[in-house]
Amino acid sequence: MRDEDAKAERPSEFVEALAKGLSILESFDSQHPEMTLSDVARRVGLSPAAARRSLITLQAMGYVGQTNKRFHLRPKVMSFGSAFYFSARVDEVLQPELRHLVSTFGDASSVATLEGHDVLYVAHYSEQRARRPTATVGARYPAHATSLGRVLLAGLPDADFDRYLRDVDPVPLTKKTVVDKAQLREIVEGVREQNYSTTVDQLDYGITALAVPIRGASGRTIAALNSSGYSGLLTAEDLLKNRLPELRASAARLSQTLSRYPVLESIIGTR
Structure with missing residues (x-):
C-alpha cells in the first residue's frame, strides 16, 4: 500500500x-x-x-x-510476540497440526498470514537442521516468492490484488524467483483455480514447498498452511502426490477449529 x-x-x-x-x-x-x-x-x-x-x-x-x-x-x-502467541492460542490450536504434518512427512510446516507485501509466520514446526532462511514465528518474507504468499494473494479480493501488483516491487531472491508482474498475476490466478501453490527455489535455493488456504467461517482465506522440504530430495510433483490430501485435511481441521473461536479467527485473519 x-x-x-x-x-x-x-x-x-x-x-x-x-x-x-x-x-x-x-x-x-x-x-x-x-x-x-x-x-x-x-x-x-x-x-x-x-x-x-x-x-x-x-x-x-x-x-x-x-x-x-x-x-x-x-x-x-519479545513480550509483544509472546502476547500474540498466547492470546491467539498458537500452541493449543495451530501447533498440533504442524506437528502432525511433520511427524507424517518430516521436513517443516508453517502457518502464515499476509502483512502488506510479506507473509508473516504465526506458527512453525520443523525437524530440519540444515542452513536455510529462518521460518520462525514472526519471520517475514516477500509474498511473491513463497507458496504461502501466493495462496494468500490468491485469497485477496480483485481490487486488493490489483493494488498489490501496482505497488509491489518484486525482488529476485534467486535466479528462479518470478518477478515479472504479468507472470505473477498468471500464477496467482492459477492458484485461485486449483486452491494450492507450489514453489521451487523461489525464496532460496533448496526449498520446495506446497501451501493451501485456511478459510474462515465466511469462506475467506484468513491464513495459509504449508509443508516444505529440500529441492534435492523431492519435487513439487512429489508434494502434490504425497502431501496435498493430508495438507488439505489439516487446513480443513484448522478452519473448523477457528470457526468455533470467532475472536481467535479474527486475531489470525486480521490484515
Whole structure:
C-alpha cells in the first residue's frame, strides 16, 4: 500500500507518535540489528529530532538499548510476540497440526498470514537442521516468492490484488524467483483455480514447498498452511502426490477449529 493510500485510510483518532514508535521497533532486523540515530531516521522516514524523541521514549520503557551511539532492541520487545502467541492460542490450536504434518512427512510446516507485501509466520514446526532462511514465528518474507504468499494473494479480493501488483516491487531472491508482474498475476490466478501453490527455489535455493488456504467461517482465506522440504530430495510433483490430501485435511481441521473461536479467527485473519 502506498503512503498516500495508507494515510487516507487512517481514522481521525490515529496517534502519529505511537505509529512512529512502532515503526522504529519494526525497522530493526537481521540486516540492521543496531543503528545510529541517523540510520533509524532514514529507515523510518523521520527527522532526526523526531526519531530521537521516539528512541528516548522506547529506551526509557526498556524496549531499546544503546551502546555508544548505536541503538539496538532489548529482550523486552519479545513480550509483544509472546502476547500474540498466547492470546491467539498458537500452541493449543495451530501447533498440533504442524506437528502432525511433520511427524507424517518430516521436513517443516508453517502457518502464515499476509502483512502488506510479506507473509508473516504465526506458527512453525520443523525437524530440519540444515542452513536455510529462518521460518520462525514472526519471520517475514516477500509474498511473491513463497507458496504461502501466493495462496494468500490468491485469497485477496480483485481490487486488493490489483493494488498489490501496482505497488509491489518484486525482488529476485534467486535466479528462479518470478518477478515479472504479468507472470505473477498468471500464477496467482492459477492458484485461485486449483486452491494450492507450489514453489521451487523461489525464496532460496533448496526449498520446495506446497501451501493451501485456511478459510474462515465466511469462506475467506484468513491464513495459509504449508509443508516444505529440500529441492534435492523431492519435487513439487512429489508434494502434490504425497502431501496435498493430508495438507488439505489439516487446513480443513484448522478452519473448523477457528470457526468455533470467532475472536481467535479474527486475531489470525486480521490484515
